[in-house]
Amino acid sequence: MEELGPDARALVRSGRGSLNPSAADRERIARAL
Amino acid sequence: MAVNDSAARAHGLPEPAGPGPASAMSEVPSFQQIYERYFDFAWASARRLGVGDAAMDDVVQEVFIVIHAKIHTLQKPESLRSWIYGIVRRTVSDHHRARRTREASGVGLAAHHELEHLLPKTPLDLTEQGEDVRLLYAVLSELDLPKREVFILAELEEMTVPEVAEALEIPLNTAYSRLRAARQAFETALGRRTLREREGERWKS
Numbered sequence: 001m002e003e004l005g006p007d008a009r010a011l012v013r014s015g016r017g018s019l020n021p022s023a024a025d026r027e028r029i030a031r032a033l
Numbered sequence: 034m035a036v037n038d039s040a041a042r043a044h045g046l047p048e049p050a051g052p053g054p055a056s057a058m059s060e061v062p063s064f065q066q067i068y069e070r071y072f073d074f075a076w077a078s079a080r081r082l083g084v085g086d087a088a089m090d091d092v093v094q095e096v097f098i099v100i101h102a103k104i105h106t107l108q109k110p111e112s113l114r115s116w117i118y119g120i121v122r123r124t125v126s127d128h129h130r131a132r133r134t135r136e137a138s139g140v141g142l143a144a145h146h147e148l149e150h151l152l153p154k155t156p157l158d159l160t161e162q163g164e165d166v167r168l169l170y171a172v173l174s175e176l177d178l179p180k181r182e183v184f185i186l187a188e189l190e191e192m193t194v195p196e197v198a199e200a201l202e203i204p205l206n207t208a209y210s211r212l213r214a215a216r217q218a219f220e221t222a223l224g225r226r227t228l229r230e231r232e233g234e235r236w237k238s
Contacts, residue, residue, distance in 0.1 A: 002213060004188070007227070008220055011172070012188045014165035021076040025089075030068065032094050033101075 060110035064101050071117050072097075074190065078118060081185055082125040088132075096124050114192065115199035122200075168226070175222040180215035187212050 004012065062070070075096050076089070084092045099120050107116055173181050186192045186200060198208035 002216060004216055005220060008223055011165060011169050011223065014163070015169040016189055017073075017077075018166045019077040019080040020073045025076065026072050029072070029090060029093055029097070032090070033097055
């Protein structure tokens with residue numbers, strides 16, 4: 001299958017994990033469960 | 034952490050895993066392990082599916098209540114991430130549907146297709162993110178939802194195509210062809226934006 005070009009690949013790499021929660025988010029939800 | 038079982042029952046969900054055959058499978062991680070390993074994934078997936086800051090806690094909490102209640106129904110432990118994504122997707126869809134129903138007072142919603150409930154109504158709040166991340170999501174916003182979803186799972190979450198197919202409950206060949214089309218659409222949209230930026234620079238100079 002056709003892969004992404006270098007510019008697109010670099011952009012995708014920059015976005016991995018970008019919307020991950022903070023430790024505080026993780027603990028707050030854990031407390032609520 | 035002790036998930037409130039009455040909360041799960043209140044949602045009309047099955048009882049949490051007991052000492053049955055499925056929970057005896059050593060491959061099925063405990064709820065605690067699932068929370069530790071997949072919290073980031075569930076959270077980021079909900080954000081990408083357009084859940085606003087104010088609703089994030091409620092939606093993600095609901096996701097883990099459902100996971101707790103249904104973990105004993107998991108048939109293939111190796112498909113855990115796809116299974117969790119399916120739960121996030123349905124929970125977010127319910128959330129958007131309820132929000133839109135409230136906003137529109139129930140008028141004219143019957144015609145909405147299921148996928149439309151997943152489309153973020155407002156752009157993601159990316160003010161705290163870097164330039165590259167804002168560009169990435171601007172490019173992604175130009176893809177239609179089916180392509181965007183496949184692209185995010187395969188490229189950002191680095192799922193295999195069979196995992197993507199399972200997560201979205203689509204045939205494997207559809208997942209392959211959709212990913213191919215999504216990559217092309219992403220490259221085209223990125224190229225367009227790069228060209229526009231270069232032209233803008235030329236005008237300025």
